[in-house]
Every structure is written in C-alpha cells, then in structure tokens.
Amino acid sequence: MRMERFALSLHPEKTRLIEFGRFAALNRVKKGLGKPETFNFLGFTHICGRSARGRFVLMRKSRRDRLRAKLRAIKEELWRRLHLPIPQVGKWLGQVVRGYFNYHAVPTNTDSLAAFRYHVTALWRRALRRRSQKDRTTWERMGRLAADYLPPVRILHPWPDARFDVKYSRQEPSA
Secondary structure, eight states: OHHHHTTOOOOTTTOOOOOOSTTHHHHHHHTTOOSOOOEEETTEEEEEEEOTTSOEEEEEEEOHHHHHHHHHHHHHHHHHTTTSOHHHHHHHHHHHHHHHHHHHOOTTOHHHHHHHHHHHHHHHHHHHHTTOTTOOOOHHHHHHHHHHHSOOOOOOSOOHHHHHHHHSOTTSTTO
16 A cells, blocks of 8 residues: 555565564474575575574575675686786775675674685685796685785674664663
8 A cells, every 4th residue: 555655566576475583483383384485685585593592583694696796796807907916906805895794794694704705715816826827826825815905704783683772772761
C-alpha cells in the first residue's frame, strides 16, 4: 500500500518471502526442513547463526561474487601498474583495501576480510614475480610489504545494537 502511493513495485523475480530470524531455525526443524535460507542484500550474504552462547546472531559475509569481481579488477589494474615502483603500487593497494574494509568490516565478516587481504597480497606477489625471470620474491618479503602497505584485518563497524544504544539511551527514566 505504501509502495503504491509512491508508484513503486517489487520485482517478481527478485522478491521472495523467506523464513528468517530468531525462531527460523526452530520452526524449520519442526517442519522437517533444513537450515534457514540466506539472502543477499547490500553486498552481504545474510545468514541465521548462533553465538558461542547459543543465542541467535545475524551473520553477514561479503558476497562471494562481488569479492571475486573486485579481485579480478585489482588483478587487471596490477597488470597495468606492473612496472611502477613498489612503494607507489603499495600505496595504491593500501587505498583499495582500506576502501573495501571501510564498507565490509562488519561483525562476523572477519574471515572474508582476511581472505580478501590474503588474495590481494597473492596477486601483488604474482605481479612482482612477473617483472623479472630471476625474481625471488618470497612470502616472507610479501608479508613485510603487506604489513607496510595494507591495513590489518579488523572490524570497523560496531554491532547494530551498540549504534542503537548511542542514539536511544535506555538509562533515561522516560525511555
């Protein structure tokens, strides 16, 4: 009704109702179905998960297809920058990885971030090794270069409830 008021509609092939949330796993077990379905939204795959204490957790992982596309684009750009000085390429790669992390560094996505950083390092190593037939770029050296130029993997965004508590404090008597 609200969407019709603004002349909007849902795409029938891209829209579906799924059972998702805190009780989805229990309801699906009762019905004899498997795990709750996942869905992709805003660059993340959203998954019903459990915390270490067994409580419901919304898990978000970077979409695999988008991660691969970004790595493919980095590979092509590294090929174009093949003969530039290492510090110049390292500074550029650091900006790219930092930008990726600024969006994707949400709780429960550490594994995807670590995989992205590792693959960027591997692509950079492969590009450096293509510069000469006698190249002996080792993983030890790449580890040092990655430590110098690429940001470490860490979560930059808080859990949604932490953001919510900042705006709406539950300590007030009127809250």
